[in-house]
Amino acid sequence: xxxxxxxxxxxxxxxxxxxxxxxxxxxxxxxxxxxxxxxxxxxxxxxxxxxxxxxxxxxxxxxxxxxxxxxxxxxxxxxxxxxxxxxxxxxxxxxxxxxxxxxxxxxxxxxxxxxxxxxxxxxxxxxxxxxxxxxxxxxxxxxxxxxxxxxxxxxxxxxxxxxxxxxxxxxxxxxxxxx
Amino acid sequence: xxxxxxxxxxxxxxxxxxxxxxxxxxxxxxxxxxxxxxxxxxxxxxxxxxxxxxxxxxxxxxxxxxxxxxxxxxxxxxxxxxxxxxxxxxxxxxxxxxxxxxxxxxxxxxxxxxxxxxxxxxxxxxxxxxxxxxxxxxxxxxxxxxxxxxxxxxxxxxxxxxxxxxxxxxxxxxxxxxx
Numbered sequence: 001x002x003x004x005x006x007x008x009x010x011x012x013x014x015x016x017x018x019x020x021x022x023x024x025x026x027x028x029x030x031x032x033x034x035x036x037x038x039x040x041x042x043x044x045x046x047x048x049x050x051x052x053x054x055x056x057x058x059x060x061x062x063x064x065x066x067x068x069x070x071x072x073x074x075x076x077x078x079x080x081x082x083x084x085x086x087x088x089x090x091x092x093x094x095x096x097x098x099x100x101x102x103x104x105x106x107x108x109x110x111x112x113x114x115x116x117x118x119x120x121x122x123x124x125x126x127x128x129x130x131x132x133x134x135x136x137x138x139x140x141x142x143x144x145x146x147x148x149x150x151x152x153x154x155x156x157x158x159x160x161x162x163x164x165x166x167x168x169x170x171x172x173x174x175x176x177x178x179x
Numbered sequence: 180x181x182x183x184x185x186x187x188x189x190x191x192x193x194x195x196x197x198x199x200x201x202x203x204x205x206x207x208x209x210x211x212x213x214x215x216x217x218x219x220x221x222x223x224x225x226x227x228x229x230x231x232x233x234x235x236x237x238x239x240x241x242x243x244x245x246x247x248x249x250x251x252x253x254x255x256x257x258x259x260x261x262x263x264x265x266x267x268x269x270x271x272x273x274x275x276x277x278x279x280x281x282x283x284x285x286x287x288x289x290x291x292x293x294x295x296x297x298x299x300x301x302x303x304x305x306x307x308x309x310x311x312x313x314x315x316x317x318x319x320x321x322x323x324x325x326x327x328x329x330x331x332x333x334x335x336x337x338x339x340x341x342x343x344x345x346x347x348x349x350x351x352x353x354x355x356x357x358x
Binding site for chain 1: 180181182183184185186187189191198201213214215216217218219251252253254255256257258259260278279282284286287289291293308349351353
């Protein structure tokens with residue numbers, strides 16, 4: 001942040017405000033404190049029978065790799081609404097949500113993932129503008145070496161494990177930077 | 180947003196960018212798109228034996244009303260770390276987290292709540308700068324008419340109900356604007 005979005009001043013510093021305990025962008029002009037907080041990514045693990053839907057990414061990062069439909073939650077929607085919106089945008093998929101399935105923090109990139117589990121209501125899916133391809137995979141067909149993000153690998157592994165046990169439960173955890 | 184925080188230009192409009200489907204703050208100077216996303220509130224329901232810890236708010240909104248310790252999640256922390264940080268800041272409480280307990284969306288104020296359930300490790304708690312008073316309450320002592328936020332009332336009700344059933348489970352939902 002180089003300029004204050006309230007007053008336009010160029011005297012924005014990064015310092016600890018009085019009474020706070022961490023640095024913020026502070027405007028020397030109008031005194032505004034600009035907070036920056038983690039963002040929420042919402043998505044779905046869509047399944048049909050024994051198969052799971054994946055999207056091949058048409059955009060960076062991880063162009064050409066496979067992922068579950070997910071994206072930034074928008075203002076004015078619930079996380080479930082956002083998850084369904086992303087499924088439509090990326091995979092033209094209609095889904096009946098079962099439940100919230102994985103809650104993962106990724107603190108080094110300031111993200112929180114809320115992924116739902118839900119059944120496809122039909123097979124009329126297909127790539128939206130951000131996907132090259134959309135397809136259903138059985139467990140043994142999953143391209144494990146070509147999954148775009150670790151959170152998606154974890155969610156898929158939880159799913160196939162829970163499926164074998166015959167019981168789905170919420171999984172939560174954190175993905176930290178590789179050391 | 181009146182000025183672009185990247186280039187300082189005053190020509191910021193609120194319009195739908197090309198390829199998008201909702202209005203954003205757009206800079207007519209440098210072309211930046213400024214996204215605004217929901218914020219995450221993290222907190223804890225701290226219990227000890229049959230009692231639950233509540234904080235009497237020393238700040239607006241809802242000054243003088245009671246709440247569970249909670250606040251905005253910060254960059255660089257996990258939701259559980261943030262929940263413990265808030266418990267310390269507001270109630271000087273040390274807690275051993277059991278599990279994630281309530282996940283609630285409040286779409287009309289662009290917030291997602293992630294509240295954990297955890298046991299107090301000792302009784303050395305007390306008001307932090309944002310609390311007037313911190314105290315333990317049995318179910319029949321809870322000041323139900325003086326709880327600061329509906330999400331906190333819901334979480335407390337879930338807790339005492341689950342407690343009677345002898346089994347705690349994650350609760351999720353949305354709190355929408357009263358019509």
